[in-house]
Amino acid sequence: MKEPGGKRWSMADISQKQTTRRVAVAGGEIRVGEEAFQRIRAGTMPKGDPLAMAEIAGIQAAKQTPSLLPLCHPISLNRVLIHSVLRPETFGIELFCVAEIAEKTGVEMEALTGLSVALLTVWDLTKPVNPALAITGQRLLYKSGGKSGTWIHPDGMPQEVAIILEEMGLVA
Secondary structure, rough: OOOOOOOOOOOOOOOOOOOEEEEEEOOOEEEOOHHHHHHHHHOOOOOOOOHHHHHHHHHHHHHHHHHHHOOOOOOOOOEEEEEEEEOOOOOOOEEEEEEEHHHHHHHHHHHHHHHHHHHHHHHHHOOOOOOOOEEEEEEEEEEEOOOOOOEEOOOOOHHHHHHHHHOOOOOO
16 A cells, blocks of 8 residues: 555556657677777687677567566567677777667667666676776667657767668668
8 A cells, every 4th residue: 555645656658659660779888908809809708709699688688678677668679689889999899779669658778778788798708808897888879759759869879870770761
């Protein structure tokens, strides 16, 4: 029973919203250090390919988002992809998670969850070579669909995201 004056929690009512194509892109970077970076690039990591495993883990995580976040609507994802870009100047790997649906609610949390788990997977598979890792800059970069239309992060988005969105038939 709820305390008098207490807050009642509920999922947002989306019954009156229109079903539209909705896309969200989240991005972040993991800095792995020079040795680990070179070994990832060469495919000589002791536990296997962290980038390939991050793709699988990120997709699985995006699909599990409503099980992890209590007020998140269960949705039927049309597509999830994890894209990685090697950044030699920072000995980092920038990961992007793209999630797409045709629903009455957004897909931002699925993109952010997929990204987070993909980054953590790289961490897990890289720590035997370098435990001094850093995840930075996790953020929503892009979203489209629904009544608010298209939104792009105020700091812009990497060129790779624009290319992904173009390949999906969206104008970034």
